[in-house]
Amino acid sequence: MQIDKEPKILAILCKWCSYAGADLAGTSRFAYPANVRIIQVPCSGRVDPVMIFKAFVEGYDGVMVSGCHPGDCHYGTGNYHARRRMAVARRLLQFVGVHPERMHFTWISAAEGKKFAEVCGQFTDKLKMLSGSEKTLARKELAT
């Protein structure tokens, strides 16, 4: 089934580093898969796990969250809070059956356009390997 092969990915990126990194990937013409839809947030500390839950329930195949590297958050400490939240959200999602490889939490700086493109590429490839039948949480009542 071709549909299974093109995973939909949500990337939640902080404005100051990771989004700027994605921008740089664009301006430097590093290609990255069209599977990735980006949401910009002011800081990774703004990412409420509810956003991630919603993405999976609404049918996204994978969710990526990225902020500034530890120590570099524009607001000082947002990413330290984010690290704890993402770690707990991951454990919860894994516990109810989301495949661990469907979540990718990382740090990408404004200078790492290349890293952004690579991370997106690798994440997309990984998701392509997972079969569609292993897609859990997606709203079933629509399908039936």
Next chain:
Amino acid sequence: MKALRKKIRELFEKGEVDAVLGYREDPASGEVKAAVFKKDETLDDMVFDGRCIQNLVNYLPTLVARYRKVGVVLKGCDGRSLVTQLVEHRINKSQIIALGVGCEGVEIDGKEAEKCYDCATHMSPIADHEFGEKGEKREPAFAGVEEIEKMSPVERWKFFADYFAKCERCYACRQICPSCYCEICIADQQEPKWIEPSAKLSANTMWHLIRAYHLAGRCADCGECERVCPQDIPLRLLNNALEEAVHEMFGVRPGTVPEEVPPLVVLNKDDPDRILEGKNE
């Protein structure tokens, strides 16, 4: 029990408490329920045994608004619950006299409650006066969580989806939980509406994930949510899985240490990045 009654009488006489929250056996029906005892009332029907299931901490915020000083009878789990309320500044310790009673477990439907097998502190971690055996602190086993962890992702989802689909969204689990006290719960919030109000699998899944996440590092495992659920959804599994996660990653066992701040409201610059990948070592 004698010592407890005696102490409460003494507290009333000295004017140290205006009301005491405890358990009363109804002489007619023999049923044991939460009750407020006041100064000149009899304490003869006050009981403490395996029938004292309710977590009394849930009633405390109402009582401290009405009385200057409130005594409260606490099992181990309820004591952990009180610790959480105190560190979150929902209740001020100066208004509370904590009466910890060594608990030997409670019974639900004639069987020892499952939470009691996993009880970390049989005596309230916070007590102005202690009665009975203190018991040892121990590490919960959470056998149920282990069973789930043996399953593949698809099996896990099958297991939980069947339960989530049954949820009626009555929110009894939220109302009974001392730690679920937001003025406007995210489930009732209209803008943005994260959780649709109808009881269908997708919205129910959102509810269960959010409820569990909001209680991570704050749930005292009093087991009340699971007990009141009309659909018998095993809510403790979700709570306990996160309790384990938080314990492994941040070394915190909610409510067991007085004044310990819940791990998700503080940051630690030294948390290792590997926790982002779900790894602990």
